[in-house]
Amino acid sequence: MTTCNLSPEEERARLVDVDRLTSDLESGSDPVLNGIVAMVSSYFSVPTSLVSIIEREYQVFKARVGMEPERTSREMSFCVHDLDKGAVLEICNPATDPRFSDNPLVTGAPFIRYYAGTPLTIQSGRNLGRLCVIDHEARAPMDEQGRTLLRNAAKVVVARLESIHRSHYIDPMTGLPNRQRFEADILQAAEQDDRVAILIEPLSAIALDRLAKSLGREFFTNFMLAVKELLLELLPTGARLYRSGTLGFVVLLSRRTLSISNLVDSVVHAFERPMYCADIPVFSDVGICVLQLERETGASKDVLRLMSSITDTARRSERRWLDYDPVIDSGLRRSTAVLNDIEAALAASDQFRLVYQPRIDLGSNRCVAVEALLRWSHPTLGEISPAEFIPLAETTASIRHITSWVVRRVCEQLSDWHAQGLEMTASLNVSALDLTDGHLFDQLVEALEAFGVAPRLIELEFTESVLVTDFETVRVQLQRFRDLGVGIGIDDFGSGYSNWAYLRQIPATSVKLDRSLLADLQPGNSEWHIIRGLISLVRDLSLIVVAEGVETDLHYHLLRGWGCQQGQGYYFAKPLSPVDLIDWLKKGGGLSEHHC
Ligand code: C2E
Ligand code: MG
Ligand code: MG
Numbered sequence: 193m194t195t196c197n198l199s200p201e202e203e204r205a206r207l208v209d210v211d212r213l214t215s216d217l218e219s220g221s222d223p224v225l226n227g228i229v230a231m232v233s234s235y236f237s238v239p240t241s242l243v244s245i246i247e248r249e250y251q252v253f254k255a256r257v258g259m260e261p262e263r264t265s266r267e268m269s270f271c272v273h274d275l276d277k278g279a280v281l282e283i284c285n286p287a288t289d290p291r292f293s294d295n296p297l298v299t300g301a302p303f304i305r306y307y308a309g310t311p312l313t314i315q316s317g318r319n320l321g322r323l324c325v326i327d328h329e330a331r332a333p334m335d336e337q338g339r340t341l342l343r344n345a346a347k348v349v350v351a352r353l354e355s356i357h358r359s360h361y362i363d364p365m366t367g368l369p370n371r372q373r374f375e376a377d378i379l380q381a382a383e384q385d386d387r388v389a390i391l392i393e394p395l396s397a398i399a400l401d402r403l404a405k406s407l408g409r410e411f412f413t414n415f416m417l418a419v420k421e422l423l424l425e426l427l428p429t430g431a432r433l434y435r436s437g438t439l440g441f442v443v444l445l446s447r448r449t450l451s452i453s454n455l456v457d458s459v460v461h462a463f464e465r466p467m468y469c470a471d472i473p474v475f476s477d478v479g480i481c482v483l484q485l486e487r488e489t490g491a492s493k494d495v496l497r498l499m500s501s502i503t504d505t506a507r508r509s510e511r512r513w514l515d516y517d518p519v520i521d522s523g524l525r526r527s528t529a530v531l532n533d534i535e536a537a538l539a540a541s542d543q544f545r546l547v548y549q550p551r552i553d554l555g556s557n558r559c560v561a562v563e564a565l566l567r568w569s570h571p572t573l574g575e576i577s578p579a580e581f582i583p584l585a586e587t588t589a590s591i592r593h594i595t596s597w598v599v600r601r602v603c604e605q606l607s608d609w610h611a612q613g614l615e616m617t618a619s620l621n622v623s624a625l626d627l628t629d630g631h632l633f634d635q636l637v638e639a640l641e642a643f644g645v646a647p648r649l650i651e652l653e654f655t656e657s658v659l660v661t662d663f664e665t666v667r668v669q670l671q672r673f674r675d676l677g678v679g680i681g682i683d684d685f686g687s688g689y690s691n692w693a694y695l696r697q698i699p700a701t702s703v704k705l706d707r708s709l710l711a712d713l714q715p716g717n718s719e720w721h722i723i724r725g726l727i728s729l730v731r732d733l734s735l736i737v738v739a740e741g742v743e744t745d746l747h748y749h750l751l752r753g754w755g756c757q758q759g760q761g762y763y764f765a766k767p768l769s770p771v772d773l774i775d776w777l778k779k780g781g782g783l784s785e786h787h788c
Contacts, residue, residue, distance in 0.1 A: 225255035240326035271322040285330035306331040363435035374434040387485040391499040393440035394476040414469040479507030483516040547767035561617040607643035619651035624658040651679030674699035707741025
């Protein structure tokens, strides 16, 4: 059977256009195309009219009247004939035409006896298929007016296909080409080996979500539009900007045009200034990933996923941008696996457990409290440190589930110990997300009641990063805990940007000096002075000062001498299981010469 006379290369190029312009369009789904076939069939008084697209193996009717099936095999297709030519194909009686007389559509249903089809020619000159009319009776050739109408109707079909395609490739919020467009474009760009993709995410997922929730959708739109304008100003001519998804933007450009690192630095620099939306300054927290496309040829679908997996790491780096690096990505694959398994681990009974590290009063050498620290035995990955999985969980809602698990377990443990005659105070670590609303408070109150534990036996520890996000909300929540009698401890103090103003405004009861300060301690060095200074400042605020990471005799004696009230660290005890803790206490608290 004859098909079209296109060369394999031409046919391949034609099929690329077919895929690009029609693959997403479901048959019969577009009212404009449906209207065109209805109009054409009524003009010619024929029962059948079709928008037929010639794919690899089928002709697919994207719009049709008077035809039951959505497609037929390509071999049966009339429309495929002479598709290399631009002319109207008219067959007045297929039953007597040797090319079609034994075609199953002629010998059987729908018994085609007349066919006229005009090509659907796109800008490149290639034909996607035909707009055709079909009758059960043989007909005389159509007149010139008929041909003109059919040709014009085909032009409308093509314009419609192109416009559907365009709208499918545009991000409605910013009017920029979207992710699908980017993916289609880099397929072509991969052949050019000088292309670079730059993914720019102005805020972390959590911050963006918070922004949209607290200030509303319209504000969020304005923010994204402001970012778009900023980027368009900075990008060189020839660079193409796309919306990469909810979180950000991606640029495609030639490496030859300029120094990529200068460009990216200038973007980072521009984001240092606040962006004004409705007169509200928004500070961005940009993270950028740069990917040289030739290394990724063929992996187009993955490019944005790969890039977005490292923007968070980039955000935390000094320059705020990173070249895509497969090593980082394999680390991220582990992170994703770890993150995915947290919920199941919470539901399982044998994966998470708590260990308790004693906190010692340096005056009396007695254990005055314990800190609950989470441990995870993963079924395949083995022991995973909280230093690894907690920061991951903090990027999602999982951290809340972890905290509520810890809250209940700690209360249960305190009540167990109480039953054994031990009244213990326990501190537990909470994260920023736990303090953004009243959930944690309700959970804690419930657990305290359920296990009959006094609130004063609980202390919440959190790091200062909690205070940076929404200070007022956090302060209100902390005050509720304080009013209940729960202790409030600031963890890892002195490790980041310790802020004294905050310290005075929040209802804290204790401050824990970060263990890195002790780790770097040398007689007379700056840590030496910092620790001394911090101890006296914290004491001036009438807060209890606790040193973390006490490992040596020297630490112990210096801290005591400097007036630090409490200490925690391997010098006294490592984190212990509940049973080991009891043993340790019975033996007088580990180093008995110090403690009891
Ligand atoms: P953190 O709250 O600052 O906990 C103290 C960390 O220091 C613990 O690490 C502890 O094992 C370790 N440590 C204690 N004494 C010494 C010492 O003398 N020298 C040294 N080098 N290290 C010492 P761990 O258990 O690996 O926990 C790491 C971090 O994970 C914790 O830091 C805390 O931020 C977080 N974390 C642990 N459990 C939880 C939890 O239940 N919830 C939340 N949100 N975070 C948790
Ligand atoms: Mg802690
Ligand atoms: Mg700490």
